[in-house]
Amino acid sequence: MGCALVGRFREDFLRRRAEAFLEDAKLDYERGFYDLTLFHVEQFLQLYLKYLLYRRIGDFPKTHLLTRLFKDVIEVYGDEALRRFYEENLEAIYLLEEAYITSRYIPREYDKEIAERVLQLAEKAREVLECLRNR
Numbered sequence: 001m002g003c004a005l006v007g008r009f010r011e012d013f014l015r016r017r018a019e020a021f022l023e024d025a026k027l028d029y030e031r032g033f034y035d036l037t038l039f040h041v042e043q044f045l046q047l048y049l050k051y052l053l054y055r056r057i058g059d060f061p062k063t064h065l066l067t068r069l070f071k072d073v074i075e076v077y078g079d080e081a082l083r084r085f086y087e088e089n090l091e092a093i094y095l096l097e098e099a100y101i102t103s104r105y106i107p108r109e110y111d112k113e114i115a116e117r118v119l120q121l122a123e124k125a126r127e128v129l130e131c132l133r134n135r
Helices: 003-031 034-057 066-077 080-088 090-105 112-133
Strands: none
Touching: 003 034, 003 112, 034 066, 034 090, 034 112, 066 080, 066 090, 080 090, 080 112, 090 112
């Protein structure tokens, strides 16, 4: 398989996996697994941001920090809508970073309202990120 095909496969894989994580988050919410809802939204954002970086520069940082990934995508794409989204939702983004870490190491529960807000945030993020995908 040529380098271009490998790159395209990785790019498609990241996007498909990101979308699958968002679907998992919705199912988790319906089943009342609110901690997993946050974890899967975090995974959605993490992989979609890496996908966008890979599309533009052919690589992405090997980090799990959403704050770093958002800043990198903002810098690479120079997109004002994404910058505004990031600034307006910084606290929730930090909460998702925490949810990623605690899901692995520390028992932590989240309530339905938080999970619902995070799902709404994910849908807004998807809209902004899809605009970058189409550029």
